[in-house]
Amino acid sequence: MxxxxxxxxxxxxxxxxxxxxxxxxxxxxxxxxxxxxxxxxxxxxxxxxxxxxxxxxxxxxxxxxxxxxxxxxxxxxxxxxxxxxxxxxxxxxxxxxxxxxxxxxxxxxxxxxxxxxxxxxxxxxxxxxxxxxxxxxxxxxxxxxxxxxxxxxxxxxxxxxxxxxxxxxxxxxxxxxxxxxxxxxxxxxxxxxxxxxxxxxxxxxxxxxxxxxxxxxxxxxxxxxxxxxxxxxxxxxxxxxxxxxxxxxxxxxxxxxLGLRTKGINFIACPSCSRQNFDVIDTVNALENRLEDIKTPLDVAIIGCVVNGPGEAREAHIGLTGGSPSNLIFREGKPSHKVDNQQLLDELEQVIRARVAEAEANGEAAPAKITFGA
Ligand code: SF4
CATH class of the missing domain: 3.20.20.20 (Dihydropteroate synthase-like)
Structure with missing residues (x-):
């Protein structure tokens, strides 16, 4: 919430x-x-x-x-x-x-x-x-x-x-x-x-x-x-x-x-466990590196499975929930399309950059959201 x-x-x-x-x-x-x-x-x-x-x-x-x-x-x-x-x-x-x-x-x-x-x-x-x-x-x-x-x-x-x-x-x-x-x-x-x-x-x-x-x-x-x-x-x-x-x-x-400044991607990521359907840690690290140049604030949730995935994805601008045989990308809290592990990184980067471009074109300054609780 x-x-x-x-x-x-x-x-x-x-x-x-x-x-x-x-x-x-x-x-x-x-x-x-x-x-x-x-x-x-x-x-x-x-x-x-x-x-x-x-x-x-x-x-x-x-x-x-x-x-x-x-x-x-x-x-x-x-x-x-x-x-x-x-x-x-x-x-x-x-x-x-x-x-x-x-x-x-x-x-x-x-x-x-x-x-x-x-x-x-x-x-x-x-x-x-x-x-x-x-x-x-x-x-x-x-x-x-x-x-x-x-x-x-x-x-x-x-x-x-x-x-x-x-x-x-x-x-x-x-x-x-x-x-x-x-x-x-x-x-x-x-x-x-x-x-x-x-x-x-x-x-x-x-x-x-x-x-x-x-x-x-x-x-x-x-x-x-x-x-x-x-x-x-x-x-x-x-x-x-x-x-x-x-x-x-x-x-x-x-x-x-603390929601006091917004800048760049705010990643919400699960720590991962044996339920994960893709490598959460590698994916988050790779995305952080690839998207370091982005200054526009955006919430991106990267969650390894359906236990917490849909819930977090609903609250983020872009979300990814791990699934088998393929993972699900959410946009603005709604299921958008499926992606398999091989295309995951490139597809996420492309979707996030497109959302950033849209935010910049609309002059949208997405406020940082503060999440309390587990
Ligand atoms: S969301 Fe799924 S993969 Fe991530 S830590 Fe929780 S149970 Fe494990």
Whole structure:
């Protein structure tokens, strides 16, 4: 059965990261970060383009030196997607990228040092309409907070964040978003819940140093899934020790699973068992690869036998139910035609692409359906 999403988003003020709105009623945006040498302009531009092709709304680039700031300017001219510059401490780098068209500065005002330097960065951001991301990380908490709390805790993360928030408040600068990241899922959840009740600025979600593709995906899905279900979170980055393109895919999969974004094919597939009449796992993997280029949202159910096949197929745009001697394809919930195992993959691809073309021609934006229950 399909229900409307029960998620009520937390009301946050909206900021603009280049052309991408973050917060308010904007869709939750998906970010990733380059892992090339920023001074290698060609490699960084190529990676940003791959991230953009995968659907990234915003891309962050590390800018550790003035040389990297120069390179950032050249990169910015060659890409479309909004860029965030990741800067630690050095206010001159922040000023340099502000002159070179940066769309958001990730810098913690409390780490810049002297008041005149903080003011210079905030004034440049204000003059050019550039938002700031305050990014608090459990791994780099201020020493005195470490002493006060003994170890990173949600309260310590929030206290650290509020110090940076207070600096921006004092300078009457509200064009910022904030992240509070820990590698521990439970701490991440508690910290975001706390801060969500204290400020109305947009929140950037993430579990930091989450791990490799599988473990990092699981941790991120648990932490971000729980927060997003509570309506907390305006933009996210999945941190994986993997190709950053995977971060974008996982980010969208989390949002798609909650009905918060739609993009590409939403596969509904059974795990398969000895009742299957075709190889469900191979078929789903092959289809995922073949149809990776599709951005139009569509629900496709691939089910190995009649136990659950017709039920799931009825709720999807395109469905396949395994049968013997041949399988049955459903369109819009109705039986359409039979197909044998040899033709299965090519036929499904053709039927799905035809349905996507129809949706695009009609300007149809099929809403993501949320399925509850078994
Ligand atoms: S739908 Fe059929 S093939 Fe798939 S897991 Fe259930 S019983 Fe097995």
């Amino acid at each position: 399909h229900f409307e999403s029960p998620i009520k988003r937390r009301q946050s003020r909206q900021i603009m990261v280049g052309s991408v709105p973050v917060g308010g009623d904007a869709p939750v945006s998906v970010q990733s970060m380059t892992n090339t040498e920023t001074t290698d302009v060609e490699a960084t531009v190529a990676q940003i383009q791959r991230l953009e092709d995968a659907g990234a709304d915003i891309v962050r680039v590390s800018v550790p030196t003035m040389e990297a700031a120069e390179a950032f300017g050249a990169i910015k001219q060659q890409v479309q997607v909004p860029l965030v510059a990741d800067i630690h401490f050095d206010y001159r780098i922040a000023l340099a990228v502000a002159e070179r068209g940066v769309d958001c500065l990730r810098i913690n005002p409390g780490n810049i040092g002297r008041e005149d330097r903080i003011r210079a960065v905030v004034d440049a951001a204000r003059d050019q309409g550039i938002p700031i991301r305050i990014g608090v990380n459990a791994g780099s908490l201020e020493k005195e907070l470490q002493r006060k709390y003994g170890e990173p805790t949600p309260e310590a993360l929030v206290e650290s964040a509020m110090r940076h928030v207070d600096i921006l408040d004092r300078l009457d600068f509200q064009n910022f978003k904030l992240s509070l990241k820990a590698s521990n899922v439970v701490m991440t959840l508690a910290a975001y819940r706390l801060i969500a009740g204290q400020i109305d600025n947009p929140l950037h979600l993430g579990v930091t140093e989450a791990g490799g593709l599988r473990s990092g995906t699981v941790k991120s899905a648990i932490a971000l899934g729980a927060l997003l279900m509570e309506g907390i979170g305006d933009t996210l980055r999945i941190s994986l020790a993997a190709d950053p393109v995977e971060e974008v895919k996982v980010g969208f999969d989390i949002l798609k699973s």
